[in-house]
Amino acid sequence: SEATPKGPFVPTKEDYQKVYDEIATKLANETDYDDGSYGPVLVRLAWHASGTYDKETGTGGSNGATMRFAPRHARDFLEPIKAKFPWITYSDLWTLAGAAAIQELGGPTIPWRPGREDKDVAACTPDGRLPDASKDQRHIRDVFGRMGFDDREMVALCGAHALGRAHTDRSGFEGPWDFSPTVFTNEFFRLLVEEKWNQRKWNGPTQFTDKTTSTLMMLPTDIALVKDRSFKQHVERYAKDSDAFFKEFSDAFVKLLELGVPFQSKPEDRFVFKTSE
Numbered sequence: 001s002e003a004t005p006k007g008p009f010v011p012t013k014e015d016y017q018k019v020y021d022e023i024a025t026k027l028a029n030e031t032d033y034d035d036g037s038y039g040p041v042l043v044r045l046a047w048h049a050s051g052t053y054d055k056e057t058g059t060g061g062s063n064g065a066t067m068r069f070a071p072r073h074a075r076d077f078l079e080p081i082k083a084k085f086p087w088i089t090y091s092d093l094w095t096l097a098g099a100a101a102i103q104e105l106g107g108p109t110i111p112w113r114p115g116r117e118d119k120d121v122a123a124c125t126p127d128g129r130l131p132d133a134s135k136d137q138r139h140i141r142d143v144f145g146r147m148g149f150d151d152r153e154m155v156a157l158c159g160a161h162a163l164g165r166a167h168t169d170r171s172g173f174e175g176p177w178d179f180s181p182t183v184f185t186n187e188f189f190r191l192l193v194e195e196k197w198n199q200r201k202w203n204g205p206t207q208f209t210d211k212t213t214s215t216l217m218m219l220p221t222d223i224a225l226v227k228d229r230s231f232k233q234h235v236e237r238y239a240k241d242s243d244a245f246f247k248e249f250s251d252a253f254v255k256l257l258e259l260g261v262p263f264q265s266k267p268e269d270r271f272v273f274k275t276s277e
């Protein structure tokens with residue numbers, strides 16, 4: 001009998017769940033990196049791919065995967081997944097991996113939808129659109145305001161610093177923000193409010209260290225969140241109310257990952273991926 005000719009492959013939600021599952025399995029298996037997880041660098045990759053958006057010109061954002069200078073660690077982790085699922089675009093893969101990492105590290109559900117295209121390197125946005133950690137609240141408002149976020153969303157997004165750490169060979173800064181850098185929690189906010197943060201005495205860039213253990217760190221932009229009255233009210237709220245943080249973080253992160261993407265689909269078409277057991 002004659003085989004029916006195959007049309008172009010149109011991936012379904014189940015196909016994207018397979019990509020999610022592959023990322024989740026790889027995260028669970030490769031625990032010899034940093035604090036035991038590649039999750040935080042995947043979150044940071046998704047954020048950096050998206051955080052170049054400019055609402056005035058409509059340029060930047062995750063559509064295009066133009067961030068060809070993706071950190072080596074995240075790229076190496078995702079390359080075998082791209083090889084296994086060659087039909088997914090890099091820009092969809094990077095954002096899906098960020099959503100998967102948040103869910104697998106114990107964070108809220110991050111509804112996600114495909115639709116990003118990879119573009120030529122000529123579509124790269126100019127450097128300098130991502131925030132500079134040595135600056136203050138005005139800079140945070142400039143950068144996130146340019147993306148279209150309000151104060152509440154800006155604070156929620158910064159709560160991602162519950163995950164991971166800074167590396168002297170990457171940013172010049174050093175250390176984790178809390179004691180569980182591979183678990184998504186509201187600890188970043190609790191520590192910001194409850195700890196006393198002193199300027200670290202060292203040769204590196206200005207950063208802050210906790211009085212109790214001197215093992216944690218805050219960036220100048222993190223400290224700016226409690227110096228600014230409007231920001232601080234959200235920091236205090238999230239420090240007390242983990243559910244509110246999870247909900248508002250999810251909403252803001254979904255928005256971040258979709259900035260500047262010309263979707264054919266509607267928000268209600270977003271996929272909710274099953275987290276691994």
Ligand code: DDH
Nearest residue numbers: 040043044047131132133157160164165166167170171221
């Ligand atoms: Fe961040 N971040 N980030 N960040 N970020 C760093 C690490 C991580 C700033 C600076 C730094 C967000 C906002 C800001 C994550 C997620 C998010 C490091 C250290 C610096 C510096 C890098 C290194 O040395 O390896 C600044 C400034 C801001 C700002 O808002 C003003 C946001 C919005 C997110 C997000 O995901 C929504 C994560 C995760 C990390 C940990 C990475 C790792 O390797 O671990």
